[in-house]
Amino acid sequence: GAVVSQHPSRVICKSGTSVKIECRSLDFQATTMFWYRQFPKKSLMLMATSNEGSKATYEQGVEKDKFLINHASLTLSTLTVTSAHPEDSSFYICSAPDPGQTYGYTFGSGTRLTVV
Amino acid sequence: GQSLEQPSEVTAVEGAIVQMNCTYQTSGFYGLSWYQQHDGGAPTFLSYNALDGLEETGRFSSFLSRSDSYGYLLLQELQMKDSASYFCALDTGRRALTFGSGTRLQVQP
Numbered sequence: 001g002a003v004v005s006q007h008p009s010r011v012i013c014k015s016g017t018s019v020k021i022e023c024r025s026l027d028f029q030a031t032t033m034f035w036y037r038q039f040p041k042k043s044l045m046l047m048a049t050s051n052e053g054s055k056a057t058y059e060q061g062v063e064k065d066k067f068l069i070n071h072a073s074l075t076l077s078t079l080t081v082t083s084a085h086p087e088d089s090s091f092y093i094c095s096a097p098d099p100g101q102t103y104g105y106t107f108g109s110g111t112r113l114t115v116v
Numbered sequence: 117g118q119s120l121e122q123p124s125e126v127t128a129v130e131g132a133i134v135q136m137n138c139t140y141q142t143s144g145f146y147g148l149s150w151y152q153q154h155d156g157g158a159p160t161f162l163s164y165n166a167l168d169g170l171e172e173t174g175r176f177s178s179f180l181s182r183s184d185s186y187g188y189l190l191l192q193e194l195q196m197k198d199s200a201s202y203f204c205a206l207d208t209g210r211r212a213l214t215f216g217s218g219t220r221l222q223v224q225p
Contacts, residue, residue: 034212043203043215044159093158097211103147104161105213112156 002028002098006108013084013115021079021111023094029074030096034105035067038091047092050077084115118142118206120216127222132194136219138187138204148180148187149205149213159203163189191221199223 003026013019031052036044049057056069068080091110098106120140128134147166151159165180177190201220205213
């Protein structure tokens, strides 16, 4: 199936610094990618929809200036957590519609962010 | 908005059959999906119901009843590797999914 590669898998950063997370579609083009956030033993919450060549669409309550999304090409979307705080510590996962599935989506392996 | 509710935990023994339920509230949707997620891993697509009834894929079956706002995932011949969290998710046509709270399945020997 289609593969989305997400890096880094784990990152620890200091409060106040910024962290960039990358998601690449390896064998297909993704005009749209979705960014989710997941707390331990909780559900995936949609943060934003990333659109190639245009601005991202953020869900209500998600600070667009804090979570910067860039979809510079058909195979790369990035999420930058700016001025990170401990409460930003979470599991971030990207996703894209799987071209091999009529209804399924393929997910990146996730990034465990810890802000200290 | 949409909301989906799932039991938080289910325990079953190896070789058995387990059913995980999902009830939802939405003003409209195209279908109900099911995803499996192992701890620390990515969700993987299991099944999709666009229409009422049963969809079967190997050991996995999924059911949808739009009139009851209800669906379930059925796993047969349980294996230890099936221990994971299972999420139902609504496809509302926005191209992103709205996920349920997830059911953590523990398979015991």
